[in-house]
Amino acid sequence: xxxxxxxxxxxxxxxxxxxxxxxxxxxxxxxxxxxxxxxxxxxxxxxxxxxxxxxxxxxxxxxxxxxxxxxxxxxxxxxxxxxxxxxxxxxxxxxxxxxxxxxxxxxxxxxxxxxxxxxxxxxxxxxxxxxxxxxxxxxxxxxxxxxxxxxxxxxxxxxxxxxxxxxxxxxxxxxxxxxxxxxxxxxxxxxxxxxxxxxxxxxxxxxxxxxxxxxxxxxxxxxxxxxxxxxxxxxxxxxxxxxxxxxxxxxxxxxxxxxxxxxxxxxxxxxxxxxxxxxxxxxxxxxxxxxxxxxxxxxxxxxxxxxxxxxxxxxxxxxxxxxxxxxxxxxxxxxxxxxxxxxxxxxxxxxxxxxxxxxxxxxxxxxxxxxxxxxxxxxxxxxxxxxxxxxxxxxxxxxxxxxxxxxxxxxxxxxxxxxxxxxxxxxxxxxxxxxxxx
Ligand code: ADP
Ligand code: ZN
Numbered sequence: 001x002x003x004x005x006x007x008x009x010x011x012x013x014x015x016x017x018x019x020x021x022x023x024x025x026x027x028x029x030x031x032x033x034x035x036x037x038x039x040x041x042x043x044x045x046x047x048x049x050x051x052x053x054x055x056x057x058x059x060x061x062x063x064x065x066x067x068x069x070x071x072x073x074x075x076x077x078x079x080x081x082x083x084x085x086x087x088x089x090x091x092x093x094x095x096x097x098x099x100x101x102x103x104x105x106x107x108x109x110x111x112x113x114x115x116x117x118x119x120x121x122x123x124x125x126x127x128x129x130x131x132x133x134x135x136x137x138x139x140x141x142x143x144x145x146x147x148x149x150x151x152x153x154x155x156x157x158x159x160x161x162x163x164x165x166x167x168x169x170x171x172x173x174x175x176x177x178x179x180x181x182x183x184x185x186x187x188x189x190x191x192x193x194x195x196x197x198x199x200x201x202x203x204x205x206x207x208x209x210x211x212x213x214x215x216x217x218x219x220x221x222x223x224x225x226x227x228x229x230x231x232x233x234x235x236x237x238x239x240x241x242x243x244x245x246x247x248x249x250x251x252x253x254x255x256x257x258x259x260x261x262x263x264x265x266x267x268x269x270x271x272x273x274x275x276x277x278x279x280x281x282x283x284x285x286x287x288x289x290x291x292x293x294x295x296x297x298x299x300x301x302x303x304x305x306x307x308x309x310x311x312x313x314x315x316x317x318x319x320x321x322x323x324x325x326x327x328x329x330x331x332x333x334x335x336x337x338x339x340x341x342x343x344x345x346x347x348x349x350x351x352x353x354x355x356x357x358x359x360x361x362x363x364x365x366x367x368x369x370x371x372x373x374x375x376x377x378x379x380x381x382x383x384x385x386x387x388x389x390x391x392x393x394x395x396x397x398x399x400x401x402x403x404x405x406x407x408x409x410x411x412x413x414x415x416x417x418x419x420x421x422x423x424x425x426x427x428x429x430x431x432x433x434x435x436x437x438x
Contacts, residue, residue, distance in 0.1 A: 010121040012264055013319040020320060021059060023264050027292035029056050032065065035298045038083035041076055042068075042300060062267065062290060063278055067301045073103040073243060082106055084296050094142040095242040102142075105242050106296040112151065114293050115245050118262040119152020122251035125260065125319070126211055126236040128182050130157030135178075137171055137185035137193070138216065139426050140164040144246025145216055149184040152248060158182070165189065165425035172197045172204075179208045187214040187223055187235070188428035191359055194230040195419075205232035213238050215247055217427045218327055218345045222352020223359045239327060243302055244289050250324055258311045258323030265293050268324060269301070270310055273331060281312035286331065287324065305331045335365060335431060337372045342407050344430040347376060350406040354398045356384055360421045362429075367436040375412045376403065382418045 015023070033053040035042040045066040046052065055064060073081060082089065090109050094102040107115070128134065134153045138145030146164055153160045161178055163171055171193055174180065183190065190212055197204045209231060215238035227235050239259050240247035249266050250259035261268050266289050270279045273286040287304045307330070311323040329343035344363055351361060360379040365372065378399060384392070392415055399413045
């Protein structure tokens with residue numbers, strides 16, 4: 001890979017800002033022209049606004065361009081947004097369909113190179129190198145997680161263990177037998193691996209694994225502490241979505257204070273989700289991304305529905321590419337209960353401030369006597385399970401209070417036995433909405 005010297009740094013992450021902006025502008029102009037010429041959808045949308053590719057003279061001119069959304073991908077399913085002939089497309093993926101009908105994305109050979117490059121830059125920034133043995137426990141297949149991480153690790157030169165998801169016992173054995181030093185998977189699945197290892201009599205902290213690359217779902221600081229302590233590793237948050245490329249849009253460096261966006265390839269903006277107005281760096285809103293160098297399916301000003309903010313201040317690591325904050329929530333995950341907007345991630349953060357609880361939980365919404373009701377089921381740790389009733393009642397009360405202080409609603413907390421909440425191999429399912437609609 002160009003620019004990658006085999007060390008923990010890649011020149012493109014440290015470019016001076018003026019050169020970075022130049023690269024972004026010239027790539028933006030090229031990709032907008034490409035999308036306009038080859039995709040009817042983008043051409044029509046731009047024509048409606050009276051914009052042509054020639055109107056993009058500066059980076060702020062991006063704001064003149066129309067937004068695109070997931071529904072546009074669904075409406076043009078499967079290949080309506082393709083900007084190259086199928087003979088140029090070498091790979092298809094589909095989003096995991098967490099929020100509805102899956103969408104399809106396409107890649108040229110060069111697009112795959114970009115993807116491997118950003119993944120490799122991210123892994124290198126997380127301290128991994130060709131000397132590492134990396135297990136990939138994201139699903140392989142149409143989901144972008146497995147193959148995205150796979151090619152990134154190979155580009156890095158690391159030894160890849162393509163375990164995919166499932167067969168937890170084998171995962172743990174592979175980690176131990178192969179001396180795995182890095183792992184890529186969802187944070188909830190890694191928590192499951194730690195617990196299962198314990199059941200098999202293996203202490204994850206004694207294995208050589210030292211770095212975890214966790215993403216594909218929101219996770220809290222409390223979860224980070226559980227994973228880092230439970231396995232004796234350093235955990236890195238990685239963000240991405242199929243529509244933009246897959247994993248590797250942004251990732252933490254060893255400062256762990258936000259995720260660096262590979263903005264020479266993915267141009268970030270934050271907007272007010274209600275008005276579409278562009279917000280200044282530092283303000284929270286919806287992340288909008290433009291792919292600057294993806295040719296099979298360019299995305300112009302794609303509204304991710306993920307909520308975060310841009311951190312423009314220089315990072316201590318010296319990378320000049322800007323950061324985004326932890327994805328605080330995905331707007332699709334929000335539910336409204338008794339008129340209050342609640343995100344599962346708020347409940348997780350509150351829950352994990354209480355000592356002695358595990359990050360295995362489930363939010364159950366029901367209708368009782370015509371009213372919305374919310375119950376939080378929390379698994380007890382095996383140690384807590386045998387505690388006295390009084391201790392458990394206190395725990396229940398502490399959880400309820402912690403959650404109430406964050407969401408402003410009193411909720412029912414039910415402690416359940418260890419290993420009773422279903423584990424997911426991919427994205428954890430945190431909310432069960434059984435309310436009567438209508
Ligand atoms: P789907 O929309 O079906 O879940 P993807 O598999 O492409 O499809 O998932 C992308 C989404 O996953 C992102 O838009 C975001 O909501 C979520 N996501 C990915 N990485 C992270 C992360 N590190 N933190 C929080 N959410 C994440
Ligand atoms: Zn940094």
